[in-house]
Amino acid sequence: MTKWIPNIDAEGAPLYLALADAIERDVFSGTLAPATRLPTHRDLADELGVNVSTVTRGYAEAERRNLVASTVGRGTFVSVDAVTSTSMVSFEPHSPGLIEMGLATPMPHLDPDLNEALRTISRRKNPERFLRYSDPRGLAEHRDIGAELVRLYGMPATGDDLIVTAGSQHGLSTTLSAVFKPGDRIATDALTYPGFKALAASMGVRLCPVAMDENGMIPEALEMACRQREVKGLYLLPHMQNPTTICMPYDRKVALAAVAEKHHLTIIEDDAYAFLQDGELLPVSALLPEQSIFIAGISKMVGAGLRVGFLRVPEQHRTVFAQSILNSMWMVPALNVEIITKWIADGEVAAARKRKCTEARQRGELARSILDCGKLHLSGCGFFGWWELPESWSGVAFESAASKAGVNVFSAEKFVVGDADAPQALRVALSGAEHVEDLERGLKILRDLARNP
Structure with missing residues (x-):
């Protein structure tokens, strides 16, 4: 001391x-x-x-x-992150030629054809209906199609269960305003999504870091946090944890659900990258559906600029969630949701997912072949990797050195919650550079820096 x-x-x-x-x-x-x-x-x-x-x-x-x-x-x-910006986006212009390997963009060049979608909508008898005020929860037909997407994430849902949001980040803000109040505590992984950290701080909600291992959040550590503090919620990213890429096994999900049930925690499950995993998924929320808010984001899959997402909300919370949407923006623009749900129904989303997974796997193999020092963790066809650096580097020092060398990356400190320890690691985005040639050049710059501290 x-x-x-x-x-x-x-x-x-x-x-x-x-x-x-x-x-x-x-x-x-x-x-x-x-x-x-x-x-x-x-x-x-x-x-x-x-x-x-x-x-x-x-x-x-x-x-x-x-x-x-x-x-x-x-x-x-x-706090370890007290002087580290949690923002994933800089409002200052990048230096000319800076290679983006911090922000994990959803490779928009592989999205469905927007021109074709707009032409199809314009040929309908009443496209002007999308210019009117509508139900804050979203149009019924849009929620029915959205439920198809939510079920692909492994979460049982019908259209009546859903609230349409302006993307996952809006879904998170809606959840915090509808369910929590300033001063409430939410347990999170010791390393977690910076956007949630910033949002919680702006709304006066406190985050409690919970220790992790190779399978994700440790149930015994969550139990201890609940005993020591008055924890109200639990924020999880179980199928491709951001930033560590961990995919939580079944028994770990069951154990965490048991702790959440015992302590009456409201689960906020943010499965933004789950679609990148192969095989069937089982969300933690599926084990405790009446205690869980399940966020099925689509921006990482298609149409990030359209800002559409779907929340699966327990019945007892639906009215207050609808009111929160009404208070914040009245409703998500129906035209945007129409485009997204058309792509879901027409199979365009599934086709885009296949294209992006194929390219992400190729980029992952490239990263494995180049980053041969330290330890690189990749999951499925992920858009980013978690790189444990050689002992001579801290994350913050490497991020600064990489920026000077022309590569933007995010150090572990950006993801640390509260007083949790910051590992010597980086999150390396593999999808930020549109061209593979730029990604390869950026990876080689990172490798050379790591070899020569």
């Missing part, structure tokens, strides 16, 4: 906010490094001459800002 004593400027602000401001200032100045353990509430209160409750409130405010993470029995630590 460090002997850190903050310099508090409380003029015009409550003491607890001044303490949180001091933590924020020292974190971003580098005075407090990631994973630094802060003084106990009692010790800091004694040093500052304030009430313990003031320190408790200050630490809580710092945790709300994602600056620190507290664990019962361990203490309060500076």
